[in-house]
Each structure stands twice: as C-alpha cells, then as structure tokens.
Amino acid sequence: DQQVKQNSPSLSVQEGRISILNCDYTNSMFDYFLWYKKYPAEGPTFLISISSIKDKNEDGRFTVFLNKSAKHLSLHIVPSQPGDSAVYFCAASVTPTGANNLFFGTGTRLTVIP
C-alpha cells in the first residue's frame, strides 16, 4: 500500500508561471519530508526538505508547504523555467532514521513550456 502518493503523473506549465506539485501521505508518524528532482538518464537529486515542526521552507524559487492536518505536501516553483522540466519525487520518513523508514511517491513529470 502506497504510503506516499503523487496523484498527478504529469503537469504542464508555461514558463514564468507557478508550478505546484502535490503529494499526500497516509502515515501520521512521518516527520520529515523531501523533494527530489530527476532528469532523464540521471539519478534523482535532492531539492528541498521540511521538518514537521515547520509548515513552510523556502530555497530560492522553490518553496515546500506542509499541511499536517491534511497530510498534504506541496512544492511551489516560482517562476517556472524550462530547465525545471523533470520528474519530481516526494518522500517522507519517520524518526528515528532508518533506510526502511523512507518512502517515496511515484513521481510527477513537470514540463515547462517556453
């Protein structure tokens, strides 16, 4: 059973507009959340993370929002650029840390149209 869900397999956005990628989770014990970005023929690379003690974390054009009551996570990219076109995976983990406590979503393919 998928504990981390990305219900939109794909998303297309015009360059300069906002991209919003969504992620839902089922386990209320998750307390650390991450986003990874994956280009074709490359491995995923870490993008941004957030701890459950926060509801927002910002890094340049990327902001992650956490709504614990709704068990919902979102990644906002503003403004979107063609180089942002990639597959985005959200992931969630439970403390204490352990590799078996990290769960990935199925990914959302973002296409930014010039």
Added chain:
Amino acid sequence: DVKVTQSSRYLVKRTGEKVFLECVQDMDHENMFWYRQDPGLGLRLIYFSYDVKMKEKGDIPEGYSVSREKKERFSLILESASTNQTSMYLCASSPPGRINEKLFFGSGTQLSVL
C-alpha cells in the same frame, strides 16, 4: 561534489543468469542503498548497508543479495535473473547520522532481462 558511479548504464541479460550491478561512491559515506524504480511504483528499497560487511533487507529483497567488502563499493547481485527484475536500478549513498536527510544517487542502470 559527491559522486556515485554505477558501472553500467544499460544491461541486457538472459533469464537465469547471475547479474552483478556495481556502485562506487567517493565521499567516504557509511550508508549505501540499492533501489529499483518502476513506472507507477516510485522508488522501492531493495537492500541497504550502514557499514562494511553489514547489510539489511529493504522492502523487496527477494531474488537479490548484496556485497559490501569495501566502504566505497556496494554491489547488488541477482542470483538468477528473471523477467520481473527488468527495471531501473539506482544506487545511493549518504553520510552518517540522519541517513534519510539527503541521499546522493547514481545515474542508474537500466536492466532488461529477456
């Protein structure tokens, strides 16, 4: 920058063959992982290792084994390859401590078992 290198980008093997996937990291990380990525299923953990000669099963270890004789190298072994092991295999490493905070991934090996 951390570099995680997977020895092959593409591999084609026959059913029943023994297959070795090699992974080397250059940042002296204690933790290493093998994931597989399948469409609609996200990343699933096969095995991981916290240190040399140590290994732990992940979510889907059946049909796989691993070897970690040196800190920098983590090998995934398919004892007798089957068609349902056709997948993208991703190796990752992370420093000690909060191992789920940030994984560094290799570029992946696309394995086809015929």
